[in-house]
Amino acid sequence: MIDWSQMKTAEQIAEEERRARVPAEISRAQGRAILGSMKLIPQVEAYFASITDEEEAMWVDLAWNHTSTWRRYESPFLTRAAQALGLTDQQLDEMFIAAAQIVI
Template sequence: MATYYLIATDNTIVNTVLADSAELALVNSDPGVTAVTQLLAKHKWPQTTPAVPQTVSRFKAIQALEDAGVLSQVESVINDPASPSIYRNAFNNAMEFERQSPTIAAVAQILGWTDAQLDELFIAASQIPDP
């Protein structure tokens, strides 16, 4: 399965599509962009990957976890009495979450997440508007 990004002229990501076929109907979330059907391979749409942010705010991190449906899983690991107290302290008190944090890496490993999945969460978090 490949990830395709529809990029606006200002280089913002308008839509992300996961597909195992090059023929896709894209329905865009941006009201300024009309829905289109493209044969991506034929038109040679680039597959670009947004840069993985190294830091996201606490609000964005928590919202990204909620949006991905994994917040309760993370909270289970964090609140497990067998987990080191640093997990709880970091999760409950950090103002920012760092992609290369050993604590984040440890929790991700417990949950069986790959580096790519963690990168996707950080990318998703970075795209959440500030409150």
């Protein structure tokens, strides 16, 4: 008997396969290294400087300067920052894949 409720669309399968290739997290150092190698640090810092909300600025400071890891899928900060930089999900995934290869 086939359980039709367990069936997935081609899009769902593709999304699962994409997520399986992308590291769930990278170190903050790896993240900053990949941003530096892509020459995105000035844009990141400009985005941070544009934040006027004190609470959001606090979260930015924590994520940029004080966390040990950056999580790809559970970080509202990372999602907002990527959007502000004009990065697509695919570009962010590729950055995480490349960053995971950096040994510091």
